[in-house]
Amino acid sequence: MDNAIFSEYEGLLPKKLIEEIKQKAQKGISKKQLKAILDDCVEEVKKASAQSGEAIGLVTAESISEPATQMTLDTFHYAGVSEMNVTVGLPRLIEIFDARKNLKTPSMEIYLKDKKKLSNKEVERIAAKIKALRFGDIVQEFKIDIANYKITASLNKEELDNADMTASDVIALLRKKTKIAKFSKGKNDEIIVDVEMKKDKGPNELFRIRERLEELIIAGIKGIKHVLPVVRQDEDGNKEVVMLTSGSNLKEVLKFDFVDKTRTISNDIFEVEAVLGIEAARQKIIDEVKGVLDEQGIDIDIRHIMLVADTMCLTGEIRGITRYGIIKGKQGVLASASFETPIRHFTNATLSGAKDHLSSVIENVMLNQPAPVGTGLPKVRYVGIINKEE
C-alpha cells in the first residue's frame, strides 16, 4: 500500500480512521478506488462533525438531562455485600458533575499483577494487607487501671489469626507507630500499656489514650474500610480476582508490588487527578458517567459526555458545573447572574465596573436581540472594494 495517498488525507481525516482504512483496505485495490473511498470518508466526516454555530453545549445539556429525568432516583445497588454500597444513578451523576470533593461512597478497583488463579488463603492475605486494621478491631476488651496508670488490652484470638499476627507482632507495630505509651506483653495475649503521665492531667487522660489507641491503624492502608475480593471474567473467559474496596487511597495502594498499576483505579476523580494527572481525571469522568448511564439503560452519544469532561478539565484542574466552577468562568455579568446568586454577581460587577459584551445566548434573549447561535451567528462586514487585478 503506498502511503503517499494516505499522507494527502492527513488533517482531513482523523488519524485513527486512516489507520483503519489502511488495515482494512483490500490488497489488490487500485489507486483510483482507494481515493474514491477516502473522498467518501472525508464527505462523511464533514457531515458528521458539528457545523459552526451549532449550540453543542446546549444540545449536550439537553441530551444528558432529558434521560436523567427518567432515571430512578435513589437506586440502591449492593455488590453482594451490604457494606459495599456504591452510589449510583442520579445522586452519583450529580456528584460527578458538581465535582464534589467528599464522595458519599469512595471506592477502588484494585487489579492484581498475578493473574493466576489464587487460592482463597492468598486472596485473604492480600485483602488483609490492603484493609486498614485498627488496633481496636483486634482488641476484645480494654481494662483501665486508674491507680497504676495502666491499660490492659486483651486481644481477640480469632481476629488476630485473621490478620495473621501474633501478640508480639502487634506490640512491635504499636511501638513503631506511636510513642504515647510503653507496650509490653502480658499473659494470654494481653498487652499492657504503661502510660507515663504528668499527674495533673488526671484519669481522663487514660480514657483519651485508650480512644487514640483504638483508632490507631496498625496495618493496611488508611481510609480503606472494607475489601471485597470479586472474581471477574473477561470476554475470553479468563477469570481474575479483583479487589473492590470501600474507601479510597490510590497513592498508597499503588505502592504495593502485587498491584497492577496500569489498571487499578479509584472512583474519586480528585484523587485520580492528584495521582495520575488531569488527562486521567478527564477519562475517569467519562468512564464514571458512562457507567452510571449504562447501568440505567440510557444511551447517550459519548461525545456529549466527552464535551462535559473536557469543559470540566480544560483549565488543568477539575471544575464542577456549579457557580464556583465553570459558571465562574463565564464572561458576561448577565449570563452568570441569570444562573445562581444574582445579587452577588451584580455587586461584584458594580465594584469593578464590569462590561458585558452580550456574547452568549441568554443576554441576547434578555435584551431581545438576535442571539449569536445558528442563523444568528453569520454577520456581514463591508471591507471596501477589492481590486481584482492587484
Added chain:
Amino acid sequence: MTDVFVNGNFAGKVDNAEEFVEEVRAKRRKGTLSSEVNIAYDDEIDAVFVESSSGRLRRPLIVVKDGKPLLTKEHLEKLKNKEMGWEELVKKGIIEYLDANEEENALVAFYEEELTPEHTHLEIAPIAMLGLCGSLVPFCNYSPGARISIGAKNQKQSIGVYMINYHNRMDMDVSILNYPQKPIVRTDMNEISGSDKHPIGQNFVVAISSYEGYTIEDAVIFNRASIDRGLARSTYYRPLIAEEMRYAGGLSDKIEIPDKEVKGYRSETDYRFLEDDGIVYTEAKMHEENVVIGRTSPPRFLSSTDEYNFVSEERRESSMLLKHGEEGIVDNVFITENEEGHKLVEVKMRQPMIPEVGDKFTSKHGQKGIIGMIVPPEDLPFSNSGIIPDMITSAHGIPSRMTFSHLMELIGGKVGALAGRFIDGTPFDNEKIEDLREELKSLGFRDTGVETFYNPKTGEEMEMRIFVGNIYYMRLRHLVANKIHARARGPIQLLTRQPTEGRAKQGGLKLGEMEKDTIVAHGASMVLNERFNADSVKLPVCEKCGMFAMYDRYKNIHVCPNCGENIDVSYVEISYAFKLFSDELRAMGINTRFGLRDKF
C-alpha cells in the same frame, strides 16, 4: 404492678393488668362507662393504655363471647322491623367501637363460620374495611387496589346532584347532571350512604373496540345521537355577587342602571338586560361583557380641595358583568342583606354544558378518558339486535391495568338491563359472575358478553365480535368549555409591558426556559428573537454617555439627563423588561450604560 396511662398521662398502677382491662371492658359494655372509652394492654412493655380523647380512628365490630356472636337472629329480626336501632346495639354492648390500640388485643373473625372460642370480635361485613367511595365500586375485590383507589377518587369529581336544594343555593363553580340515574350494578353502600338520592352518573351502553384510531391514549368515542338525547348533559351554575358598599362620609354604592354621565359608562347595549332596579331579569340570554348587575360607586379620592367645591357628582361605574368568554342564562336573582346590613344582590347564571370533544369521563374503576370524537349514529357499528353503543372505549386500557371489576360491571349491567333488575356487586358478597353469565345466556345472549356487530359503512358483518354491555359512567367536572384558551394579541401588564398570565386575564401562552432551549438547540436565532419581542420598544440612547435619553415633543429635540440638550442619540431596539431592569438597578445606585456600535 403494671403502669396505667390515661390519655397518655401516668395515672397509677394495677396488680393484675388483664383482669383490670377485662373489668373496664365489661363496664363499658354494660353502659356504666362511655362507649367512647378504649382500653388496651400492651404485654411487651407491660402497660395499660386508656384512651378517651378525640381524633382517634375507631371502627365497629360485633362482640363475641365463647365463640358465639352477641348479635342474634332475634336482634336481626328486630332491626328489620325497625324495633331496634344501631344506637341501641351499641348501648347494649352488642356492637362496640375499637381504636387502633384496642384492636391489638382483639382477635377478629371475618365470617361467622370461622369463629373459635379464642375470637373476641366478628366483622359486621367485609365491606366495612373499605371507605365510602371505595365501597361504592362494584366487584372491586377483583381489581388491583391502585386502580380502585383511583376510581374511588374519581367519583369525587363527578357531576351529579350534589345537593337536593341546589336551586336555592349560591355555590361557586358547580354542575348538576340533567338526567341522573341509579347504577344498575349496585353495592350495599348505595343504600346505606343514600347515594341513590345523589346519583353521580348514568348507565351507558359501552362497546370495547377501536374506532379509526380516535380511541388512542384512553380517548373515548361518543354517539352523537346519545348526546342529542341528553346523555351526560349537565348544567353549570355560577353566581355573580354585587354589594352596595357604604363608605365614610355618607357615600355609598348604588345598584341602578348607570347614568350616561357616570365615569366609565359602557355602551347602552351592554345595559340592555337591566330592569329599572338595575338588575337583570331572569331567563335573559347573556353574552360576554354584558352587564348583569348595574352599579355606580362614589368617586375614589375625595381631595381636600373638593371641600370648597360642590361635591363632585362624577360617580364611577362598577357594574358586575360577564367576563371575556363567559355566557349563560340568568337562572335566579336573590336580593338580600349581608352581615353589615349592606344590600346584597346575587344573580345565578346557568349554562347548559353539552358533552364535547375533550370532556372527561370515567367508570368507577379508574378507567378514565376524554372524548376523542363524536360520531353520528349512522357511522357507528350496530349489533344484531340493532343496538348502537353510546360510547366506545379502547381495549388497550384493559390488559395493563387489569381492572376485572370494570368488565364484570359491564356484564352485570347488561344482565340487569335485560332482566330488568338491579345486580348486587357488593365487594366480597357479590353475585357470582358465573351465575350472571348463565343468566345472560338464558336471556338469549352470548355468555361472554360479546355480540355480532355490523360495519355501518358497508353493512357487512364484522369479523370480530365486540364486547358490549351497560356500565355506570360519570362525567367529571373538568369541562373543556371552562378551560379552553388561546390568544394572538391581548392585554399586557402595566409594569413590564409583557403579556398577562392566565385564562381569566386573556393571558399569553408561556414559552418557558426549557422550550426556549429547544429553539436555541435548533439554531433558529430569528425565531427566538421574534417569539420574545412582545415587549420590544425603540428607545433613544445618548451616544456620549450611553444612558437613556428622552424625546421632547414640544421642542422636537432629544434630551439626555446627563449631558443636556445638544446630544446625538441612536435608537436602540430593546425589550422593555430590560429597560425596566436597568432603571431598577439605577434606583439602587448602580449605573448602567450602553456601549453603542454598528449592528453588523
